[in-house]
């Protein structure tokens with residue numbers, strides 16, 4: 139996957155704060171700066187397994203409200219943090235989380251799409267949070 143030519147998806151600086159758990163800071167070629175919590179990135183993990191889980195969760199959520207059944211209590215999970223992070227080529231970062239999950243590869247393209255700020259939500263995501 140080549141680096142996207144869109145300057146909004148091209149990072150000029152990537153800082154991954156693994157040791158203090160502060161998250162990931164990315165500055166983009168268009169001057170925008172994004173900050174991501176590791177727990178947020180874990181939730182937005184783009185791997186097939188997590189995509190599947192998210193779809194199922196959304197489906198169960200719909201069913202639950204339709205049937206008005208009491209939702210199953212989610213298992214207690216501590217907030218995941220990063221254990222290690224590596225750059226993958228010049229297009230992505232890979233994060234190993236403390237919950238043992240490490241298959242998620244976050245392309246910069248994807249990272250800009252999921253930037254948690256309101257501006258990017260408007261520019262890249264149609265579904266409002």
Ligand SMILES: [Zn+2]
Pocket residue numbers: 183184185186187188189239241242
């Ligand atoms: Zn995943």
Ligand SMILES: [Zn+2]
Pocket residue numbers: 170171172253254255256257258259
């Ligand atoms: Zn943003």
